[in-house]
Amino acid sequence: MFKTRELEAFDAYMRLGGVKMAAEDLAASQPLVSRLLASLEEKVGFALFRRKRNRLAPTPEAFRFHQTVVRHLAGLRGLEQEALAIANGEVGHLVIAAQPIFCDTFLLDALRAFRVTHPQATVQIVDVGMAEMLRMISEQRCDLAFGITLNAEAFGAESRPLAHCEAHCLLPKGHALGELDEIPLPRLRKEWFIDLAQGSPLRQRVDHMMDTINVHRTIAAELRTLHSVVRLVERGVGVAIVDPVANQLIDLERVSSHRLIPAITWDIAQFVPHDRPLGSVGLAFAAAVETEINNLKDAGIVT
Incomplete structure (x- = not known):
């Protein structure tokens, strides 16, 4: 198994062209770099260098192997940076x-x-x-x-x-109940409602409250999202009982928002x-x- 230090020594030697400069780059001694290169050469199973007058000359196989080593070391550096970023809560x-x-x-x-x-x-x-x-x-x-x-x-x-949260009632501008700050639920008995589809927790809360006070609702349209519900109220199709957060979506030139009596909460x-x-x-x-x-x-x- 190759050691990272061996690969770093090989990369430094191939980039810089000598043991002395590789040692300086790695902040290591020249003998240590020589030992690392010899150990790596023994492990790869082919000659990385030719020895000429006490100097090392890379073989063609060494140049080819160096390309893979460069990619591997880059991957390790990326791995270290990723680990550090995760530890610091920067990525995920x-x-x-x-x-x-x-x-x-x-x-x-x-x-x-x-x-x-x-x-x-x-x-x-x-x-x-x-x-x-x-x-x-x-x-x-x-x-x-x-x-x-x-x-x-x-x-x-x-x-x-x-x-x-406390549910609000949305009315189209100009609605007869629009002057009231708080609307008694029984006053909505004859209104057409724009509502969420059955199964929505908000729809279930509203249905339960209306059943409790014996108010039957007539549904004009059922939609999946409150965003769509708000858009239909703006178009005057009906009224709606909505999550108060939906007030962030309304156009106050076209819709008014009112509290309800009794309150529907969650x-x-x-x-x-x-x-x-x-x-x-x-x-x-x-x-x-x-x-x-x-x-x-x-x-x-x-x-």
Whole structure:
């Protein structure tokens, strides 16, 4: 097996053309460099040098072998640099699973801030519903996940609440209820709703609350993302009950946002799969997300 020091001595000799200069380059003695070259020559199984008047002259095979040695040493240096960067939390690859509304809002700001401090790290943000998010957590296909509170522990995740949310009602500009700061849910009885598809945790919360107060809703359209829901409300197709984070997406010239009575609440939470603790890069991204959540709190969007 070749030793790295032997390969470094050979490379220095081939680049600089002599044992003395190779020794100076390696900060080693000339006898040591000579021994390293002799040891390497014995291991390769072919002549690396011809001896002429106490001088070494590389063979054609040595020149060919040197090309491979150069690539190998470059790979080792890259390996050392990669290890150092990982140790310093500068590089890595993260897979983040998140509900679409978070992908469209605070996660974008968190990613921008994270990239400033970790330009060599790569991040894949996967836009998923809660069912797929739970599967990714269970199968350990993500490093981090962001969604609303649920029984994620049963799917092999550690959860950490980040913020408390209260649903808002979006109305097209000029709507009859638009002058109210807070809208009683029964007042929405005759409205056409733009809603998320069934199975969405937010949709389930809203449906449960409406059933509790005996209000039947008429659904005008079902969509996969709150981004699309907001766009339809802007077009006057109906009203919507949304995550407060969606307020970052609305055009206040076309839509108004109102609190509801009684309130529909939940928490935004961070999930980390069991047995897959966050490394330094993951912790840095989580910190960037927490900073953006705090910005939402300062803006009064969440608490």
